[in-house]
Amino acid sequence: MQARSSNWQSSGLQIRGLGVRIPPGLPFSFSPSVNLLADVMKGQPLGVSSLSLFKRVSKFLRDVRAELRKVVWPSRRETMVYTTVVLVSVAIVASIIWVADTTFGGAIRFIIAR
Numbered sequence: 001m002q003a004r005s006s007n008w009q010s011s012g013l014q015i016r017g018l019g020v021r022i023p024p025g026l027p028f029s030f031s032p033s034v035n036l037l038a039d040v041m042k043g044q045p046l047g048v049s050s051l052s053l054f055k056r057v058s059k060f061l062r063d064v065r066a067e068l069r070k071v072v073w074p075s076r077r078e079t080m081v082y083t084t085v086v087l088v089s090v091a092i093v094a095s096i097i098w099v100a101d102t103t104f105g106g107a108i109r110f111i112i113a114r
Contacts, residue, residue, distance in 0.1 A: 074082065
């Protein structure tokens with residue numbers, strides 16, 4: 001009896017022993033314009049957009065501004081709490097590494113001295 005597979009079929013690599021599927025790569029485009037064929041039909045070489053550089057930059061900056069408006073920024077209190085958590089965590093991990101380094105260094109010196 002054959003095992004049932006998921007709905008999508010991959011033309012990519014399959015590691016059957018682990019049941020892992022690697023999907024195929026995304027299509028790659030040299031041109032930022034949506035329709036490559038339309039650019040070629042207009043006589044523009046590949047990789048050249050129909051928009052001017054100024055229009056593309058201004059559109060990019062408008063998009064950046066729109067995305068930044070969607071961001072939920074933390075309050076000052078949340079920022080202070082998160083910063084404190086990070087600093088305390090770094091101090092704890094640094095002290096653990098220091099203790100391990102000192103212990104292993106002493107053990108190595110003891111072994112070498114014998």
